[in-house]
Amino acid sequence: MGLIGSELREDSGATSTLSLVLPSATSVLKAWSYKGGVRRNLVSTVAGNIVFSASQFLITVVLARMGNISMVGQYALGLACSVPIFAFTGLQMRAV
Numbered sequence: 001m002g003l004i005g006s007e008l009r010e011d012s013g014a015t016s017t018l019s020l021v022l023p024s025a026t027s028v029l030k031a032w033s034y035k036g037g038v039r040r041n042l043v044s045t046v047a048g049n050i051v052f053s054a055s056q057f058l059i060t061v062v063l064a065r066m067g068n069i070s071m072v073g074q075y076a077l078g079l080a081c082s083v084p085i086f087a088f089t090g091l092q093m094r095a096v
Contacts, residue, residue: 056079063072 063075
């Protein structure tokens with residue numbers, strides 16, 4: 001069900017009420033605790049960036065091998081237009 005859920009409980013009376021069941025503070029802290037530290041985060045971030053860059057390179061290679069030069073140019077133009085937009089929206093400036 002997750003950390004926060006709701007269930008239908010029967011009261012002592014004839015009516016039933018919908019009450020929110022909240023987890024204890026210790027269970028939330030255990031769920032949020034992360035064992036691994038900065039080094040593990042750094043390694044996973046670098047590995048993710050390497051895989052992402054390699055996949056973009058392989059897409060370009062496949063387009064160059066199976067398509068023509070204009071397809072590669074269209075792909076490069078599409079990336080040049082869309083990547084800055086997605087990078088800017090990924091900064092989550094609304095929270096600032």
